[in-house]
Amino acid sequence: MVNILLVDDQPSRLLSYEAVLAELGENLVRAGSGREALARLMEMEFAVILLDVNMPDLDGFETASMIHQHPRHEKTPIIFVTAVHITDLDRLRGYHLGAVDYVFVPVVPEILRSKVSVLCELYRQRRELERLNRSLEKTNADLADANAALQAEKANELHALNQVLERTNRELAGTNATLQAEIAERRRAEERLRDADRRKDEFLATLAHELRNPLAPIRNALQLLRTGSPEVTGGALTVMERQLRQLVRLIDDLLDVARITRGKLEMRKRQIVLRTVLDDAIAAVRPVIDDARQTLEADLEAADVEVDADPERLTQVFANLLNNACKYSPPEARLSISARCEDGRAVVLVRDEGIGIPAPQLEQIFDLFVQADTSLERARGGLGIGLTLVRQLVHMHGGSVAAESAGGGLGSTFTVQLPLSAARPIGDTRSGEAIPAAQSSAMPSARRRVMVIDDNRDAADSLSMALRLSSHEVRVVYDPLKAREACALFRPEIVFMDVGMPGMNGYDLVRLLRGEPWAERALIIALTGWGQETDRQRSREAGFDHHLVKPADFEEIEMLCNAERREGGGVASGVAHG
Ligand code: ADP
DSSP, rough: OOEEEEEOOOOHHHHHHHHHHGGGTTTEEEEEEEHHHHHHHOOOOOSSEEOOOOOOSSSEEEEEHHHHSTTTTTOOOOOEEEEOOHHHHHHHHHTTTEEEEEESSSSOOOHHOOOOOHHHHHHHHHHHHHHHHHHHHHHHHHHHHHHHHHHHHHHHHHHHHHHHHHHHHHHHHHHHHHHHHHHHHHHHHHHHHHHHHHHHHHEEEEEEEHHHHHHHHHHHHHHHHHHTTHHHHHHHHHHHHHHHHHHHHHHHHHHHHHHHHHTOOOOEEEEHHHHHHHHHHHHHHHHHHHHOEEEEEEEEEGGEEEEEOOOHHHHHHHHHHHHHHHHTTOTTTTTEEEEETTTTTEEEEEOOOOOOGGGGGGTTGTTTTTOOOOOOOSSSOOOOOHHHHHHHHHHHHHEEEEEEETTSSOEEEEEEEEOOOOOOOOOOOHHHOOOOHHHHHHHHOOOOEEEEEEEHHHHHHHHHHHHHTTEEEEEESSSSSGGHHHHHHHOSSSEEEEOOOOOSSSHHHHHHTSSGGGHHHEEEEEEEESSSSHHHHHHHHTTEEEEEESSHHHHHHHHHHHHHOOOOTOTTOOOOOO
């Protein structure tokens, strides 16, 4: 039900309107004047207003104007009721004021009813539309809210997803970088392997060359010896000795490198005076320096300091460096070795004015088998292991070694740094370090009964010949199984015995011989290619008095022949074991 406002100053007309409109079943509200109408409008909303034009006080037009000024009612349709015939101008005015229609008195009930009914219906529809609008707006707002929530949720999800993606990306980048690094490392490793392989091939070629090199002069010298001519004998022997020394050195170096690589090199460190080592190294290379008519300046005042070292190994270090200085310098060049102390370290410099070392190779030359010049025209021999040995030995002494050179042709300097000994200073070590060879030469030479047991006939014969030349009485046995009997007959004072022999090895044989009465005071000496401390130990345990590594120095052999004899199972004094 909607509200209909009936405005007329005549109650009878109001009554008639009510009668006409009652049928519509709407709520009819009366107002007797314009003012009362305005009052009603303040109270409620109307679907349509039936407004009398001619009223005292406020007439219909004025009332309509005031009604439509109010925002709530500006759209409320007004039907003007007028008794008199009005002009078109007035009618227009009415339309301007918001009138939607006119009815004339006397009112035709059906017309009034249908007009009001239409407007009521319109009002209802408008209301419905408004309601729908509102609900639509609400739905819209709800939708907007839902949308916003969805957007927010989506944004959150997106953000989270983004973060996950970023993290994954970062992880991927990390993995990628690691992979790249691994690939690079692998490439470098492959490169190193290829390099090592190439160097190994070069080394094998060089080794074959270096081993074959001394053989030619030895064979030539042999040829000369065979002529029996006394003029050439001396020279031939010198050649053979020199070449042999060269071969032995080569093989020693090789064995040392192999031992160091397998971590098997034994160091016998003790507190020594550095200078003794430097003097020994100089003495060792003196012959080659003299051969090349080079001069060596030594400034070793500062080397009278103690270091903890294996003297033999440290001598090897400086002999190698001096040997290189000599080898890589022209004849008559000046070489130098000098020492100084700084910051608790001894610093030894070996200088030459030779071919020098190109800068890119300064580091590499310490690597195994690396040689700065690998061309076929290379004038100097060598295997590229000397400096590897130097570096490893120096490291084993807690020191460091470095090479410097101003470049090709400008000479080289090798600097070795060694920590000084922290222990209490020692006295004059040199007087304490007896050199067995020196002792032996002072000893009177005696004629001994010497037995040589070796299945290698050349080795046995050459040794026995040398011993005979030294006026010893010598017997040779090639077959170890016949040794016991031969010894029982000959009763040797000294026995030189090979260890690796077919039929019976030296260890078993010496055990067997030790049970014989003649052997009680005899010196039995092992002659073998094995020189490790474990080998020496094994010899001692088997019953050998000494252990000589082939090729044994003849001076050492001679010294043992001159040593005092065994005293009831003990080792003769004055002779270093091995
Ligand atoms: P080798 O002398 O047997 O080749 P080393 O390991 O002693 O092996 O030396 C490696 C390389 O370092 C040599 O081949 C040589 O190129 C270079 N080298 C070593 N010492 C010197 C030096 N004093 N002057 C110039 N080059 C040197």
